[in-house]
Amino acid sequence: MSFWEIIWIIFISYVYIAYLFLIFTIIADLFRDHTVGGGAKFLWIVFLIFLPFLGVLVYLMSRGEGMNERKRAQLSDLKVQQDRYIQSVASTGPADQIASAKALLDSGAITAAEFDTLKAKALA
Secondary structure (H helix, E strand, C coil): CCHHHHHHHHHHHHHHHHHHHHHHHHHHHHCCCCCCCHHHHHHHHHHHHHHHHHHHHHHHHHHCCCCCCCHHEEEEEHHHHHHHHHHHHHCCCCHHHHHHHHHHHHHCCCCCHHHHHHHHHCCC
């Protein structure tokens, strides 16, 4: 094999992998979109299988903006969930732990010895 044949194989492999990535992204977007019915999803999949390059181009031209909006909305939802999780984990500092232990002690759910143990853990 010559040097240029190897470069050509690398280039073709890169284009093929990029194309597969694009096909899977389109299929994921199709199933993420709840405004499209099952029949339309089926037709898009058939179109992508039998006329792959044309199907990708038509899909990106006709539904590309909506694809971008759905992806942005998904990322926004994930960010909100992550922020909520971080806030719930970060808000349990020593003062919060001692206050919740004190509330348990006042309600009679734990004993004074257990309260002292929880307080020592929180301060450690």
